[in-house]
Amino acid sequence: MIPKLRVARPTNALGPLLTFYRDGLGLTEICSFSNHDGFDGVMLGHPQAPYHLEFTVQHHHSAPLAPSAEHLLVFYLPNRPEWQAAIExxxxxGFAPVVAYNPYWDLQGLTFEDPDGYRVVLQNANWEY
Incomplete structure (x- = not known):
């Protein structure tokens, strides 16, 4: 068994986040739920990948925006044509790259900011650790 990772985060903007992560990044909507104990949510990822992202909206509650520009998700895309296709x-x-807070990420990648202010780096490199 390979352990699986779920990164869960609250939002106030589930629709715009779907546009960013599903349509823009190309993640697959794995499942969703409505009015589960006052929460709506969606899980996105790649069906065979050992990770997925979960975004939830709590009814009658406001979630905070990103605390800093250094809160990142980094996707390593070593194949140049696949990386370029992801950028395109x-x-x-409608998502334009932003200048990375840490200039390291601008050397081989591009950074995009989601509707909540969290950032995603598309890195054109192998992850070698």
Whole structure:
């Protein structure tokens, strides 16, 4: 068994986040739920990957925005054409790259900011650790 990772985060903007992560980043909607004890949510990822992202909205509650520009999700895309296609897909859905807070991420990647202010780096490199 390979352990699985779920990164869960609250939001006030579930629809715009779906546009960013599903349509822009190309993640698959694995499942969703409505009015589960006052929460709506969606899980996104790749069906065979050992991780997924969960975004939830709590009824009658406001979630805070990103605390800093250094809260990152980094996706390593070593294949240059696949990386370029991911960048083009993000831009086709209206998401422009932003300058990374840490200049390291601008050397081989591009950073995008989601509707809640959290950042995603598409890194054109192998992860070698």
């Amino acid at each position: 897909r993000m831009q086709a859905h």
